[in-house]
Amino acid sequence: MTPNHLHLRVADIPRSRAFYQHWFGLAARCWRGPILLLRSENGFDLALEPVDRVEVLPAGLHFGFRLDDAEAVRALHAGMIAVGYPVQRLNESPDLVWFRVRDPDKYPIEVYWESGAGDLPT
Numbered sequence: 617m618t619p620n621h622l623h624l625r626v627a628d629i630p631r632s633r634a635f636y637q638h639w640f641g642l643a644a645r646c647w648r649g650p651i652l653l654l655r656s657e658n659g660f661d662l663a664l665e666p667v668d669r670v671e672v673l674p675a676g677l678h679f680g681f682r683l684d685d686a687e688a689v690r691a692l693h694a695g696m697i698a699v700g701y702p703v704q705r706l707n708e709s710p711d712l713v714w715f716r717v718r719d720p721d722k723y724p725i726e727v728y729w730e731s732g733a734g735d736l737p738t
Contacts, residue, residue, distance in 0.1 A: 621661035631720045632664050670721045680726035686713040689729045
């Protein structure tokens with residue numbers, strides 16, 4: 617089994633929709649009442665539910681986007697910096713490239729690529 621969706625409570629659906637469409641390529645799929653579902657190319661759904669007050673996540677809790685290669689992570693990081701979006705510094709090692717950013721509601725997102733070199737044997 618593979619996790620296939622995440623439900624976020626957001627202050628402004630159009631703002632969040634624009635963020636996830638622009639930076640992560642998610643496309644609007646449908647509305648379920650007041651909830652907008654966005655979908656990635658690989659079938660992951662992101663549900664955006666409007667709320668008056670967004671809750672702060674506990675320290676360390678975050679979600680992530682795994683990109684196809686290290687250069688894609690570097691390019692996204694550079695693109696966000698170029699428009700002044702606040703991102704953390706880029707971290708690189710031979711088998712992992714990553715950075716963290718917060719979405720418009722301050723949800724922490726990790727953007728990364730990993731080689732799989734440290735995978736456990738099956």
